[in-house]
Amino acid sequence: MNKIISLLMSLAAIVILTACPKVQDVEDIPYEEAKTFIHEELKYLYYWNDEIPDKVDYRNPVEIENFYNSLLVTKDHWSWMQEGKEYISDEMGVSYGTFGASLSQAIKYHNDYDVKVRYVIPNSPFDKAGVTRGWTITHIDGQSKDDLVNSGKITTIFNNSNPSDVHEFVFLDTEGKQQVRNIQSAAVLxxxxxxxxxxxxxxxxxxxxxxxxxxxxxxxxxxxxxxxxxxxxxxxxxxxxxxxxxxxxxxxxxxxxxxxxxxxxxxxxxxxxxxxxxxxxxxxxxxxxxxxxxxxxxxxxxxxxxxxxxxxxxxxxxxxxxxxxxxxxxxxxxxxxxxxxxxxxxxxxxxxxxxxxxxxxxxxxxxxxxxxxxxxxxxxxxxxxxxxxxxxxxxxxxxxxxxxxxxxxxxxxxxxxxxxxxxxxxxxxxxxxxxxxxxxxxxxxxxxFTKSNSSRNANLEPENxxxxxxxxxxxxxxxxxxxxxx
Structure with missing residues (x-):
């Protein structure tokens, strides 16, 4: 009798186990909550919201910025996003590893490819070194302006400079006189x-x-x-x-x-x-x-x-x-x-x-x-x-x-x-x-009179x-x- 009861219990357990569906692993979708949120926001307030699909694949693209950009319409070349820390730094006027100056060239009207200082931020390293708008950069650390522009190094120096580095700048001031300055970028400006x-x-x-x-x-x-x-x-x-x-x-x-x-x-x-x-x-x-x-x-x-x-x-x-x-x-x-x-x-x-x-x-x-x-x-x-x-x-x-x-x-x-x-x-x-x-x-x-024999193919990328x-x-x-x- 005990053997029969044991056999019946074993059969019942088998029936119960086979009747339960197998639990599938739930796929972890990166940034799913943020992706869902911005998708819903765009469907509501985006100017071209009628072109936002009701359903999207939150798995692709994987990265949040790529996903956001994939939702934007082709004619929209203005919308963008930032990480929170980057946005707050921008809004607070905080810049890192900078000389506090903007550069430009007078190509359009004057056909002048010299790199000029467009403006200088007060209390910045350039300001403290006496550099003003109108000065021309001819060399940095012994490299000519043309080499710096064509290699892209000038952009790296001005936008991502290591605060521990001191750079030697050779300028022509607004009177055409050479000025040499050793300037260290600001860790925070x-x-x-x-x-x-x-x-x-x-x-x-x-x-x-x-x-x-x-x-x-x-x-x-x-x-x-x-x-x-x-x-x-x-x-x-x-x-x-x-x-x-x-x-x-x-x-x-x-x-x-x-x-x-x-x-x-x-x-x-x-x-x-x-x-x-x-x-x-x-x-x-x-x-x-x-x-x-x-x-x-x-x-x-x-x-x-x-x-x-x-x-x-x-x-x-x-x-x-x-x-x-x-x-x-x-x-x-x-x-x-x-x-x-x-x-x-x-x-x-x-x-x-x-x-x-x-x-x-x-x-x-x-x-x-x-x-x-x-x-x-x-x-x-x-x-x-x-x-x-x-x-x-x-x-x-x-x-x-x-x-x-x-x-x-x-x-x-x-x-x-x-x-x-x-x-x-x-x-x-x-x-x-x-x-x-x-x-x-x-x-x-x-x-x-300020021109410094610049190459005509050494173009800075305009900020705009x-x-x-x-x-x-x-x-x-x-x-x-x-x-x-x-």
Missing amino acids: NMRPALIATIFDGSSYQGLDERVGYFNYLGFKAGNDAFGKPMIDDIKENMQMFKSAGIKKLILDLRYNGGGDSRASDTLVNYLAPKSAIGKTYVTRTHNQDLSKENESFQIKRIIDKSGNDLSLDLDALYIITGPGSASASEMVLNGLMPLMKVEQVGDTTYGKPNGMYVVYYPASKQDYEQYNHNNFAGLEYVFLPIAFYNKNGLGENIPDDGIKPGLGARPDDIYHDFGPQEDNISACLYHIINGKYPQLPQPSRFM RDKHYGKFYDVENHFIINNLDN
Whole structure:
């Protein structure tokens, strides 16, 4: 009897075991949660969201950045993403292993292949060594400029220099005199967006019978720097300085400003726009149909804020210097102000970026965003910047894809002189203030005394060719969008 019971129990166990399906190993998909999140976000706020598929393979591409890029439409060459730490460093103006200078060449107009210092960041290694805009680099560590450019080594030295290394630079200064400097790059350099804020008068430019403000602004930033000081104060403090000085004519230099945070651009416009513009539209945004239908407030109209105009400079004349480096938010400021006041555009054609992004932080719970809004980014892993809207001014005019072209004020960038009344673009503005017309264009041979027999095939890669160049983004409104259903 016991044998029969044992046999029956064994048979039952076999039946139970064979009846249970085999448990399959669950495939671990790299970055699955982040991939799912950004896929859903793009389906909601991406300007071309109707072209985002409902279902995607989260396994491929494997890396998060490649996966994100695979979702973008072909015509979108603006959207991008960053790791959290990289984004925060950029927003705080922190740069590593740098000399604090930007380089350029005057090829387009002057056919000059010399490598010039375009601008120098205050308190940077170049600044402390006495190097200024307009200086020419002829050699670094005994290597000629041509060899450095053709090999790409000059880019490595300036963008990824080891702070422990000291490099020997041979320059020609703006007078054509050779200058040799041994310069060590900064391990960390904290950069503010305002490069120069000054006032010109008759003592600095002959014939000028009133004070003229000059503001050279490199990027629209509204967060805090590494020391906790708001970046937006660079606008507020300098505009208030101009107002206290009674400035009624201002030269705003945006030729190297690639855009940035809408909070900063809105603040600047509120200072620049005349009191007559109060209540008028500065910019409208066109979103995808789904976002517009869900909440009409995101067909945003940036109205000139009345409280901001209590501090308006109420200018008689505004000159905006532009160039191929003037992108996105810079173009929006120019395009937005033109219907509201007389704006003289001086310099070269702008970059041509008619759209903007919402900043998408990940992780992105309501609690996460509360931390981000209090400048606590310890948990930030990724930042996505998808194109979400196109900008128009109050007259419904777009920013042209090929940039905003100056009229009679068109002239080349003068990288042969430091910023000041002797620099051609600034001088042209001051000349126009006095005479009501622009001076003749500089002759290409005018600056040839600084040339150093450069090879005509040694071309620097312009900064504005970087795929990440040209930013106009909104942080505040994406917080609202991201939490509509929370």
